[in-house]
Structures are given as structure tokens and as C-alpha cells.
Amino acid sequence: MKKMGLREFLFLVPILILICIFSLWPVLQSFTYSFFDYQLNDRTKSGLYLSERFNVDLYNETSFYVDRFISMDMETISDDQDKADANQVLAGLTELNKEFENEEGVIKLTGDQTDQVLNVYQNTKTTVDQLVSKYELQQGENLPLLVDDINNSLIQSNFVGLDGYKQAFSDGFVGIALKNTLIFTVVSVFLELILGMGMALIMNKAMQGQGFIRTSSLIPWAIPTAVAALMWSYLYDGGAGIVAEFFSIVGFIDQPTDLLQTSTGAMTAVVLADVWKTTPYMAILLLAGLQTIPKSLYEAASIDGASIVQKFFRVTVPLLMPAILVALLFRTMDAFRVFDLIYVLTGGGPGGSTETLSVYSYKVMFGQTNFGYGSVIVMIMFVCVAIITTIYVKVLGASVMEKN
Missing domain, CATH: 1.10.3720.10 (MetI-like)
Structure with a gap:
């Protein structure tokens, strides 16, 4: 039997390309998805993340409302120390906004950036919990939930391997x-x-x-x-x-x-x-x-x-x-x-x-x-x-x- 030469093989290239696109590619995609906890109804799992990521859009939206609600209640806060803590929280949110002002979507983080986000979250959560417990804020019920979304902006890896x-x-x-x-x-x-x-x-x-x-x-x-x-x-x-x-x-x-x-x-x-x-x-x-x-x-x-x-x-x-x-x-x-x-x-x-x-x-x-x-x-x-x-x-x- 005569072996297939280059000219004969070139006639097969179009059908091989079609097989790869319409047959092999969907199988490979499904095979890849099966190793991840990939859920579109969960913003922290709506992508394939092998390492920790940061949802800039979610953080920007959250920080905007946290800043706005705290600023609206500054006159309600009577204690000078509490007011200073609130201003410190606003300054931390502003600084973090500048860190990611040119970013959008889901991005990778360095170790220092991760620590910075966590520090802002911890300071904001501590201060907000203290303010909610002492004062009748206009958004006292919603503010702690919004602060939690700062932490939710940090997306953990959803690679699960063979667990699925x-x-x-x-x-x-x-x-x-x-x-x-x-x-x-x-x-x-x-x-x-x-x-x-x-x-x-x-x-x-x-x-x-x-x-x-x-x-x-x-x-x-x-x-x-x-x-x-x-x-x-x-x-x-x-x-x-x-x-x-x-x-x-x-x-x-x-x-x-x-x-x-x-x-x-x-x-x-x-x-x-x-x-x-x-x-x-x-x-x-x-x-x-x-x-x-x-x-x-x-x-x-x-x-x-x-x-x-x-x-x-x-x-x-x-x-x-x-x-x-x-x-x-x-x-x-x-x-x-x-x-x-x-x-x-x-x-x-x-x-x-x-x-x-x-x-x-x-x-x-x-x-x-x-x-x-x-x-x-x-x-x-x-x-x-x-x-x-x-x-x-x-x-x-x-x-x-x-x-x-």
C-alpha cells in the first residue's frame, strides 16, 4: 500500500479542522469544566480560577455604597473617636480604589495587594459593627452586608480536581x-x-x-x-x-x-x-x-x-x-x-x-x-x-x- 504523502494529507486538513472544532473542542471544554466548581449564579465561581483573583467591579460597586452610607451618617456619630474611625475607613476605601482605578473585571493579585484588601475589609467590618451597635444609622441593616461583599470580592480558586x-x-x-x-x-x-x-x-x-x-x-x-x-x-x-x-x-x-x-x-x-x-x-x-x-x-x-x-x-x-x-x-x-x-x-x-x-x-x-x-x-x-x-x-x- 502506498503511504500517504503531503499532497494527500492536505486534502484531509479541512475535515480534520472541522472535526477539531465541532467534535473535539466541546469535549475538551466539558472535560476542563468538570475540574472546577463553575457556577454562573455565584459571582465568586463564575469563571475558571486556578489561583486567587479579585473582582474589581464588585469591589468598586460595594465601596461606593459603603462610602456613601457612612458619609450620610457622619452627623449621627457623636463620639470623636468613632468619627475618626469612620474617616479612617473612608480613607482606606479611597486608597484601595486608587490601587485598582485602571483595572476592571476579574484580575490576579499579588501577595501585598491581597493583604491590603484584607486589611481594609477587617478595619471596615470592625468599625461598621461598632457603629451599628452604638448608633441608629439610616442603613444599619444593609451596611454590614455590603461590607461582607468587600471580602467576597476576593475570589478563591474554584479548582476542585476529581471532587466532582x-x-x-x-x-x-x-x-x-x-x-x-x-x-x-x-x-x-x-x-x-x-x-x-x-x-x-x-x-x-x-x-x-x-x-x-x-x-x-x-x-x-x-x-x-x-x-x-x-x-x-x-x-x-x-x-x-x-x-x-x-x-x-x-x-x-x-x-x-x-x-x-x-x-x-x-x-x-x-x-x-x-x-x-x-x-x-x-x-x-x-x-x-x-x-x-x-x-x-x-x-x-x-x-x-x-x-x-x-x-x-x-x-x-x-x-x-x-x-x-x-x-x-x-x-x-x-x-x-x-x-x-x-x-x-x-x-x-x-x-x-x-x-x-x-x-x-x-x-x-x-x-x-x-x-x-x-x-x-x-x-x-x-x-x-x-x-x-x-x-x-x-x-x-x-x-x-x-x-x-
Whole structure:
């Protein structure tokens, strides 16, 4: 085999760049976030800080109000010593403002600057507590809280290392979400493989209107997942949903409302909706594999007296294994990362019974704005998908190659 030269490699550069931008970069970002306690709803953790930082904007805002409130109450302070302490606090705030007058945002500090900020905070806190206890200041309740924000301007490192992963392994919600994800993936992919195989065998037969049948079978797959989920939510509705009413009549559930309000019913509803939507996709993949099998093999099997069942298991299945492997790989990875169907249909309920890893990570990252811990859950999903892919390729793939 001829080795790839520079000219051949240059043709691959654009696709390699796209892979790095759209595939590797998001994974690396999530991997980086997972080592930090990164929370957007906390100003002291709204960035990735390996060392101590200083929020200049927060300090400037805080010092402005502290200076203003103390100045407003100077006439209330009657003791000369207390007034001198108050003026000393104002002078310290002014001096610190000059230190950072050309800075903005979050900056790094030297050791001397850190000591200076801490000294100003301690002096201000001591003086304000003393003044609040002795005098009726106009902002007596708010002033101590404002002073605490001076200390909050000093941002400690939010690097937590592997603590996020330790938390995830002891988090019961992660365990429940992983179990729900595995149940959903195994059951839905198994049903889709069986039903998809049946549809593929039917569509592979020469019949009148074959093109129309193949095209119409893809309609569920063509419908956007969010739209399909909303449609199924009406069908599952306990008050007017025809599917919920039908399940109640045949005895699958006691009442129509039980379908989405019980853990078993909700998981069944989600799996059924997913099977309805993605079985055509599985069928098309298998149909492509069926059409690569020579007709002469079936004719030879018929001459040897093989039955329909024997032809299926001795001819169709062995030669269809590469297509089955591809279909299973794509659908398993897709099902393991399911989000929009469950989020729209059940929201992960009732009681987290249909909450998958992707839904839980979304709630942590965007509901709680905790991107650090949310990234930990995403990386767990990434590892699980990588393991599943390796198993398919190494185990099933090796078996297929040996048979071929």
C-alpha cells in the first residue's frame, strides 16, 4: 500500500479542522469544566480560577455604597473617636480604589495587594459593627452586608480536581438517571431492531407501489422529535388521549391518567414514542444491507430444500451482520443520548422515573447554572458511549470480520 504523502494529507486538513472544532473542542471544554466548581449564579465561581483573583467591579460597586452610607451618617456619630474611625475607613476605601482605578473585571493579585484588601475589609467590618451597635444609622441593616461583599470580592480558586467525579459516584440521582438511560436504550433499541427487521424484509420484496411504501414509512422519522413528542403527549393525555384510553380499556393500566403519572407507565410511553419514530430509520439501514445480498444465494438455498426460516437464519442474518452492527451502533448511541423526546414528553418525571443522564445534566447545567458538575455528568455519558462503541466494534465487529 502506498503511504500517504503531503499532497494527500492536505486534502484531509479541512475535515480534520472541522472535526477539531465541532467534535473535539466541546469535549475538551466539558472535560476542563468538570475540574472546577463553575457556577454562573455565584459571582465568586463564575469563571475558571486556578489561583486567587479579585473582582474589581464588585469591589468598586460595594465601596461606593459603603462610602456613601457612612458619609450620610457622619452627623449621627457623636463620639470623636468613632468619627475618626469612620474617616479612617473612608480613607482606606479611597486608597484601595486608587490601587485598582485602571483595572476592571476579574484580575490576579499579588501577595501585598491581597493583604491590603484584607486589611481594609477587617478595619471596615470592625468599625461598621461598632457603629451599628452604638448608633441608629439610616442603613444599619444593609451596611454590614455590603461590607461582607468587600471580602467576597476576593475570589478563591474554584479548582476542585476529581471532587466532582467523587460526588457523581455518590449521587443517587446520577445512579437513577444511568439506570433509566440503560433501560430506555436496551428496550427501545431491541424493539426497533426486531420491528425494523420486519419492515426491511417487507420493503425488500418486489411489490406494486414499493417506492411509495418505502417513502411513507420514513414519515415518522422525518417529523422533528420535539413535534413528535408533543403529538404523543396529546395521545397520552389522561383526560382525552386516545392511546391512554385504549390502554385503559385493554387493561394495561387501571386509569388513563396512570400512563404518564406512574413510573412504569411513563417509561413505557417514552419507549413506545421512540420506537414509533426511529424504527423506520433502523429499517432503512437494514434494507440497504438486504439489497447487497445476492438473490442467487436464496435460489441455491431453495434448491437445497431450505425453508423460509432456514433461509433467514442461515443466509440473511449472517450476511446482514455488518448492516446490523452499523444500525445497532448508531441507534444505541442515539438512544443513550436521548434528550428532546423525554424532556418534552415527561420532563424526566414522574419523580425522576424517566430522567436520563442527558436530561439530568441539562437540569444541573441550565436549571442550576452549575456547569462544573453538569460537565462531570456529560463526561460520564461520554465514557459510557465510548465503552458501548468499543464493545460493538471490538466484539461484534470482530465476530463479523471472522465470519466474512
